[in-house]
Amino acid sequence: MKRREFLSTAAAAAAAFALPPMSFGAALMRAGNSGSGCIDVSTNAISTSAASGRKLLVLVELKGGNDGLNTVVPYADPLYYQLRPRVAVSRDTVLPISERAALHPALDPLMPLWQNGQLAIVQGLGYPQFNLSHFRATEIWDTASDAHRYLREGWVARAFAQAGADHAMCGGGLVVGSAEFGPLAGASHIATAPMPSSLGAVLGAQGKPDAAVIRITLNGFDTHFNQRERHAALLAQLARGIDALHAALLELGLWDDTLVMTSSEFGRHPRENDNGGTEHGSSAPHFVLGGRVRGGLYGAPPSLSQLDGNGNLPMAVDFRCLYATVLRSCWGCDAAVVLERYFEPLPLLRV
Structure with a gap:
């Protein structure tokens, strides 16, 4: 997805959870054309969705390998x-969230969510024997496999299959x-939404994608050169998109039943390269947002004095x-x- 389309599409995607049949494509078109990210949703659609009891997961993929050290500084x-x-992000411009950590200034739209305790940051997410290939690392995150195993189905698709047809998540x-x-690879019911300029013809006949999971991809995070300007613009798009999504979900009455989670195939190398960028790295922080999130910092801060043999950051929390x-x-x-085996859940959700 192009960066300029992320803001309108992120807010519009929220309407997929609530709109009546045949109106989802039109709503996305309205948001894409206006550029404002505003969704016109009836109160009937809001009440119908709120009564369904479904939980919505919004997965925001930061494709290319987001630089965690310049995101949570x-x-x-x-x-x-x-x-x-x-x-490096200048110390006098960052947004402190603790005595040691700060957000990139471009993430300022997320500060109200942090201050309201609805943004959790899990530091040092990774896995053993990290793979630095874009394709393979993405595959590992998508399937939740070990580094040496190859699985065909995505982790959400497997959850759909386990839950069964009557489960609340199986929309x-x-x-x-x-x-x-x-x-979602391997799931039986998936709707796709192309770029906003072509949504009308494609989705007009699809009806309502009764979604339990929405996946949005934001490209451009493979910042091997000129990173300062490029990364700042990307983070600004991300923050404004999440802010618009939050506003839309609040209006729909769905924020408490929604979890927004970022992912990226890997972080970036702690040491900058000669082109004003960074190479592929290992672990990185990720965001979890929602009305029932226990905000705060989880995991462990990056230990720059204890890099591994390749000069990369050690893992603090298995993703x-x-x-x-x-x-x-x-x-x-x-x-x-x-x-396929037990992993300790994190205490970042209010049940």
């Missing part, structure tokens, strides 16, 4: 500035702005612990069955 660590003399999935089903949290606390699934 370790501004109190002098090693950060030594490793990144050109790429299917909606993939926006990407040809890849990712964590499948986050998936286990969603599966158990949000959907009531047997996470050990879906993920």
Whole structure:
């Protein structure tokens, strides 16, 4: 998905959870054409969706490998500035959220959610034997596999299969702005939404994608060069998109029943390269947002003095612990069955 389309599409995707049949495509077209991200949804649609009891998961993929160190900035660590003399975010511009960590200034639209305790940041997400190939690393995150295993179905698709037809989560999935089903690969009911300019003809005949999961992809995070400007613009698009999504879900009365979660195939190398960018790295922080989220910092801050043999950050939390949290606390699934072994859930949701 192009960056300029993310804002309107993110807000419009929220309407997929609530709109009556045949109106979803039209709503996306209105949002895409206006550029405002505003959705006109009737009160009947709101009350119908709220009464359904469904839980909505919005997966926001930051494709290319988001730089975690410049997203959640370790501004109190002098090693950060030594490793990144050109790429580092200036200390006098960051948005402190603790004595050690701060958000990139472009993420300012997310600060109200942080202050209201509805934004959790899980630091150091990764897995053992990290893979730095875009394709393979994405596949690992999508299927929740070990680094050496190859699974065909996405982790959400396996959850659908385990839950059964009568479970509240089994409304299917909606993939926006990407040809890849990712964590929904193998699911039986998936609707797809192309770019906003062509949504009318494609979705007009599809009716309502009664979604339990919406996946949105934001491209461009493979920042090997000129990272400061490129990454700031990407994070600004992300923050404005999530802010618009939050506003739409509040208006629909669905924010308390929604979980928004970011993912990316890997982070970036702690040391900048010669082109004003960063190479592929390992673990990174990710965001979890929602009305029932216990906001705060989870995991462990990046330890720049204890890099591995390749100069990359060690893992603090296995990313499948986050998936286990969603599966158990949000959907009531047997996470050990879906993920094929037990991973400790994180205490970041109010049940």
